[in-house]
Amino acid sequence: MSLKYEVKSNEKLGRYLVAAKDLKPGERILSDQPFVLGPNSDTSLVCFNCYLPLISKFLVCKNCAVAPICPGEGCTDQFAKWHSQQECNFFRNLKLNKGTNPMTLVQNVGSLLVLRAILKRDFNHQEWQLFMELETHLDRRRESDVWDFYDNTVKFIQSLGLLENGQNKDLVQKICAAIDVNSFEVRGPPIPAIGCAEVLRGLYLRAALLAHDCIANTHVSINDRNELVCHASCDIKRGDPIYYNYTDPLKGTSLRQQHLMIGKYFKCTCARCSDITELGTYMSSAICPQCKTGYISKNASVWICNSCGKETEPSVIEHKIQCCVEKLEVINKKDEKDLEEYIRNVLLVLAPNHYLLLDAKQRLAGVLRDTINREPRPTKKLMRRKIELCREILPVLEVLSPGICRTKAITLYELHATTVQLAKKMFDAREISGSTFVDELLIAEKHLKRSLEMLVIEPGNSPEGELCAKALEEYRALKLTLAKVIDGIHAQGKTYESESVSENVPLHPEVD
Numbered sequence: 205m206s207l208k209y210e211v212k213s214n215e216k217l218g219r220y221l222v223a224a225k226d227l228k229p230g231e232r233i234l235s236d237q238p239f240v241l242g243p244n245s246d247t248s249l250v251c252f253n254c255y256l257p258l259i260s261k262f263l264v265c266k267n268c269a270v271a272p273i274c275p276g277e278g279c280t281d282q283f284a285k286w287h288s289q290q291e292c293n294f295f296r297n298l299k300l301n302k303g304t305n306p307m308t309l310v311q312n313v314g315s316l317l318v319l320r321a322i323l324k325r326d327f328n329h330q331e332w333q334l335f336m337e338l339e340t341h342l343d344r345r346r347e348s349d350v351w352d353f354y355d356n357t358v359k360f361i362q363s364l365g366l367l368e369n370g371q372n373k374d375l376v377q378k379i380c381a382a383i384d385v386n387s388f389e390v391r392g393p394p395i396p397a398i399g400c401a402e403v404l405r406g407l408y409l410r411a412a413l414l415a416h417d418c419i420a421n422t423h424v425s426i427n428d429r430n431e432l433v434c435h436a437s438c439d440i441k442r443g444d445p446i447y448y449n450y451t452d453p454l455k456g457t458s459l460r461q462q463h464l465m466i467g468k469y470f471k472c473t474c475a476r477c478s479d480i481t482e483l484g485t486y487m488s489s490a491i492c493p494q495c496k497t498g499y500i501s502k503n504a505s506v507w508i509c510n511s512c513g514k515e516t517e518p519s520v521i522e523h524k525i526q527c528c529v530e531k532l533e534v535i536n537k538k539d540e541k542d543l544e545e546y547i548r549n550v551l552l553v554l555a556p557n558h559y560l561l562l563d564a565k566q567r568l569a570g571v572l573r574d575t576i577n578r579e580p581r582p583t584k585k586l587m588r589r590k591i592e593l594c595r596e597i598l599p600v601l602e603v604l605s606p607g608i609c610r611t612k613a614i615t616l617y618e619l620h621a622t623t624v625q626l627a628k629k630m631f632d633a634r635e636i637s638g639s640t641f642v643d644e645l646l647i648a649e650k651h652l653k654r655s656l657e658m659l660v661i662e663p664g665n666s667p668e669g670e671l672c673a674k675a676l677e678e679y680r681a682l683k684l685t686l687a688k689v690i691d692g693i694h695a696q697g698k699t700y701e702s703e704s705v706s707e708n709v710p711l712h713p714e715v716d
Contacts, residue, residue, distance in 0.1 A: 208233045209446055211413060218339050220415040220445055227440040229607050230661055233422065236408040236432045239331055240324065240383075241286070241390060242317030243402055245357070249313050250402050254283040255392045257402055264306045268295035272310055283393045284430060290327055291320065298364060308363075315357040317405060321379050322366055334409045340381035341469035342374075354380045385468055386412035390426050391666075408432045416468070417447035418460060418476040419483075423608045424448055427663035435661050438607030453604045454566075454611070456488035456559045458502075476604070481510070483603050486555040487562070490521050499555045524553050528560050540575065543568040557600050569593040573618060576625065587626040594619035610668055613658035617675055620651035624682065631689075638693045645686050652679055 208231070209221040227233065243250050249258045252271040256279070263278075265271040271287050273279065298304035309316075325332050345351055358376045367373055387405040394401040411432050414422065421444070423437040440446065450468060451460040457477055464472050476483050480501040489499040490507075498511025500521060507516045528550050535542040547564050554561055572590040576582040594615050601612040627644035630636045636644075652675060659672035693699070 217415045217445070219413050221413050223440045223442050223444050223446060226442050227436040229436055229438050230657070231436045233434045233436055233446060234410055236410045238406040238430055239335055239409050240317060240321045241404055241406040241430055242320055243313060243404055245314040247314055247402055249310055250392070251279060252309070252316065253285050253287040254279040255286065255402065255404060256283065257395060257400055265292060265295070268292045268299060270295040270299050270304055270306050270309060272306055291323060294323060302365070312360045315360045317383060318357055318376065318379050319361065319364070321383065321407070322361065331409060335382060335407070338382045338386050338412055340378050340385060342378055342381050344469045345377070345381050351377060383407055388424070388426065388432060390430060406430060406432065414448040415445050416450045416464070416472065417474045418449055418451060418453065418472060419474065419604065419606065420447045420449035422446055422448050423610070423661065425661070425663055425666065428665040435608065437609065454559055454562055457482060458488060485557045485600050485603055487557055487559045487600070489555040489558065490525060490553060491555060492516070493520070528554060532560055532564060537567050538571060540568065540571050543571065562597060562600060565593050565597055569597070569618065576622065584626060584629060587622050587629070590622045591619060591626065608658045608661070610658070610662070613655045613668070614671065616651045616655035617671060620648040620655065623648040623651065638689055642686060642689055645682060645689070649682055649686070652682065
């Protein structure tokens with residue numbers, strides 16, 4: 205099979221990938237096994253063999269008598285095994301020749317990923333060379349606190365005898381840098397029946413070459429075998445760069461830039477970052493305190509209104525935004541009333557699609573979902589509010605994450621589910637006709653179908669993959685319901701005719 209990408213290089217991006225052919229949404233571009241995978245530098249203790257959290261006790265490997273592993277019956281067969289024979293032999297020699305004990309590794313579990321990367325030198329020279337060619341921004345890191353942060357890792361590696369024969373200890377700092385700059389977050393294995401898991405980091409040599417853009421054209425997922433799979437999220441033309449978003453698309457520009465500068469050491473100049481309106485979403489904008497109708501956005505050090513053109517003193521608006529940030533931090537984010545009050549108050553200050561409001565709306569939609577699913581007879585008011593929230597979030601996602609998007613797929617699923625629930629409740633109460641009921645079910649079907657088109661590429665064991673399986677069952681059930689209702693209409697001697705219910709107007713907007 206011919207490759208879907210080519211490796212290019214320039215001064216701005218370094219080595220990066222471009223499409224070798226025209227790519228369609230959902231088309232697989234590459235799959236990649238981790239060069240190395242392990243816990244974060246600030247992790248709690250995990251099993252060195254399967255990465256399950258070790259909460260209260262552990263055993264040590266019988267062969268090397270050093271590596272901490274799962275107690276009881278040991279690691280489950282369903283999880284990958286990472287304590288290799290080569291590593292076991294290395295630890296065994298340390299035990300015999302240096303008296304290394306298990307507590308040394310327990311105390312340095314945050315350095316395990318670096319250790320395992322170094323051990324790759326002797327067993328996979330080709331991959332090691334590719335790893336050493338990755339971007340590190342080592343000179344920038346040398347001037348920062350992160351250099352001192354990894355000093356303990358350097359000392360730990362030195363204590364194991366891995367930097368003997370005059371090797372430069374900067375090699376360890378370079379490895380730490382390559383991991384920090386290029387790794388992906390990976391879900392660790394959850395403890396059965398508890399769900400507790402550590403977030404791991406995986407270094408994927410090919411995926412590390414994906415360039416960044418705040419409007420990505422790829423969708424990345426990592427399956428239960430820790431394999432990273434990259435799909436096109438929208439059309440990509442031959443020769444176009446293949447982009448992945450290193451940041452959270454639902455954060456404002458200042459936060460995204462801060463994340464990239466601290467973790468990746470560059471300033472993004474993509475179309476979204478270069479536009480003070482963030483592509484017309486106004487995700488970092490506030491309501492103009494002077495004209496009360498326009499939105500003020502930050503242009504360099506100046507806050508200017510898109511309507512009246514007047515400037516606002518930076519300290520005034522930045523103080524208001526900081527108050528909104530602090531308020532969101534302290535409210536009960538699982539309480540419907542607290543979230544509603546926050547949204548109501550902040551809408552008087554910030555633009556309706558501000559990232560703080562979107563955060564609160566997403567949380568509120570989740571609270572309402574749980575309430576609707578828990579209550580035996582949830583009210584129509586709750587359902588309409590959840591539908592309203594989903595409809596407010598989706599247009600922003602369409603702009604900032606065009607094409608396939610995990611958050612968009614989940615939001616569409618939630619919109620479909622509540623649309624069906626509300627329509628059924630009203631039809632059963634004879635508040636709407638059979639034709640209107642069918643109209644609403646068809647709208648829900650459209651949302652569900654779009655959601656499935658995105659979820660189908662998710663790994664089956666992931667929460668999104670499990671949602672896909674559930675959505676497929678609900679899609680079949682929805683088709684059967686539609687057929688049954690239409691048959692019922694025909695049985696009454698009538699024909700189904702769409703009553704053209706607007707998708708943007710909730711059914712019977714009166715309050716319960």
